[in-house]
Amino acid sequence: MQHTLQFEKKAENVQVQLPASKSISNRLLLLNALSYSPFEIKNLSDSDDTKVMLKVLNADSNTFDVGAAGTSMRFLTAFLSKIVGEWVITGSSRMKQRPIKILVDALTQLGAKIEYIENEGYPPLRIYGSALKGGDLELPGNISSQYISALMMIAPSIENGLTLTLTGDIISKPYLNMTLALMKEFGVTGIWKGNSIIIPEASYKPVKSSVESDWSAASYWYEIAALNPELNINLKGLKRYSLQGDSNVQKIFKELGITTKFSQKGVQLINTGNKCRKLNYDFINEPDLAQTVAVTCCLMNVPFHFTGLQTLKIKETDRISALINELGKMGYQLESNQKDNLSWNGEKKEVSGKIEIDTYKDHRMAMAFAPAAFMGLDMIINDPMVVTKSYPHYWEDLKMVGITPTE
Numbered sequence: 001m002q003h004t005l006q007f008e009k010k011a012e013n014v015q016v017q018l019p020a021s022k023s024i025s026n027r028l029l030l031l032n033a034l035s036y037s038p039f040e041i042k043n044l045s046d047s048d049d050t051k052v053m054l055k056v057l058n059a060d061s062n063t064f065d066v067g068a069a070g071t072s073m074r075f076l077t078a079f080l081s082k083i084v085g086e087w088v089i090t091g092s093s094r095m096k097q098r099p100i101k102i103l104v105d106a107l108t109q110l111g112a113k114i115e116y117i118e119n120e121g122y123p124p125l126r127i128y129g130s131a132l133k134g135g136d137l138e139l140p141g142n143i144s145s146q147y148i149s150a151l152m153m154i155a156p157s158i159e160n161g162l163t164l165t166l167t168g169d170i171i172s173k174p175y176l177n178m179t180l181a182l183m184k185e186f187g188v189t190g191i192w193k194g195n196s197i198i199i200p201e202a203s204y205k206p207v208k209s210s211v212e213s214d215w216s217a218a219s220y221w222y223e224i225a226a227l228n229p230e231l232n233i234n235l236k237g238l239k240r241y242s243l244q245g246d247s248n249v250q251k252i253f254k255e256l257g258i259t260t261k262f263s264q265k266g267v268q269l270i271n272t273g274n275k276c277r278k279l280n281y282d283f284i285n286e287p288d289l290a291q292t293v294a295v296t297c298c299l300m301n302v303p304f305h306f307t308g309l310q311t312l313k314i315k316e317t318d319r320i321s322a323l324i325n326e327l328g329k330m331g332y333q334l335e336s337n338q339k340d341n342l343s344w345n346g347e348k349k350e351v352s353g354k355i356e357i358d359t360y361k362d363h364r365m366a367m368a369f370a371p372a373a374f375m376g377l378d379m380i381i382n383d384p385m386v387v388t389k390s391y392p393h394y395w396e397d398l399k400m401v402g403i404t405p406t407e
């Protein structure tokens with residue numbers, strides 16, 4: 001399926017009810033299960049990644065398919081390892097290329113028995129769950145924080161708890177702090193000590209919880225604000241003192257002329273027109289914002305140098321290559337060491353005619369590129385429904401600002 005995007009100037013004011021955070025939703029679902037909570041979670045995400053988490057936690061089979069949801073794959077692998085029984089967990093073809101060895105090795109050290117069904121180091125997995133024994137574990141902190149969050153959440157229910165010492169650079173650290181904060185809501189206090197996270201053996205207590213709106217989803221509206229100086233955008237449900245590291249989108253887009261104003265009604269985005277000459281930014285803490293900011297900078301003619309992108313190659317797709325390919329189709333020549341950086345020096349080739357953007361089964365490719373339609377470009381987005389991974393009503397919401405997708 002394809003969407004051809006047509007843009008017709010429409011609204012001057014829009015109010016957007018953003019989707020709920022899937023990161024918070026998936027943690028709360030696991031913590032609810034671990035605390036045997038009878039309470040319903042308020043404002044749970046309706047994303048594919050959360051729906052699949054709910055489905056697995058409520059299933060009565062022993063074989064689960066989590067599709068493309070990284071958090072579900074990693075969190076459930078840890079969870080199932082400590083539930084007595086034999087379980088099989090698999091995912092999409094891309095999920096079978098996303099590494100999981102670090103988590104499997106850690107769980108094995110705690111006493112779990114896990115087998116690789118196809119390729120060593122990757123899902124699908126066969127898990128023989130049993131009671132686990134805790135203690136001290138050392139594991140790399142520079143591949144995916146999701147392995148660490150997964151271990152943190154099961155730690156209180158393991159004999160002796162866990163002390164996790166992270167080696168290498170710590171990437172996506174705000175997600176670890178989000179995990180700690182939510183565990184605290186459920187009555188368990190873990191602490192940082194240098195590069196170690198210490199979590200005691202303890203009982204979670206069931207609590208009523210609710211989910212904030214998603215700051216990563218908000219980033220596409222910051223992009224839209226940056227490209228539409230006259231548009232007045234109000235975003236609902238975001239928290240100023242958020243658990244989400246992606247709330248740093250405020251700081252990044254300030255460099256691109258967007259001021260964030262909090263009020264009773266929500267978050268207002270104001271375009272001041274004051275953009276920086278060049279944007280240098282280290283995305284080590286906010287990897288999911290990189291695509292939004294790369295596309296915005298190109299469309300605004302702001303050269304950039306981004307670092308801290310080492311996790312992008314193992315996400316829904318190799319996001320560094322995907323950005324180079326697709327921005328290349330629009331005439332922007334990006335450069336990268338194909339490891340952890342990406343830059344654009346401001347040079348652009350003229351392109352004409354239709355621009356067909358491939359999305360590589362990556363929701364963030366579709367969402368970051370769609371606002372290019374505001375620039376009068378004749379845009380086609382391939383496989384547009386990938387957005388349901390995190391933001392199912394994205395295309396509906398875009399209609400409010402005059403971008404109409406037609407099949």
Ligand SMILES: O=C(O)C1=C[C@@H](OP(=O)(O)O)[C@@H](O)[C@H](O)C1
Binds near residue numbers: 144149171287
């Ligand atoms: O814990 C989480 O909810 C997430 C952690 C990050 O992944 P990595 O830790 O693999 O960078 C992020 O990219 C992902 O979208 C959600």
Ligand SMILES: C=C(OP(=O)(O)O)C(=O)O
Binds near residue numbers: 072316
């Ligand atoms: C990387 C992402 O998700 P996950 O790793 O949970 O699949 C994302 O949503 O951008």
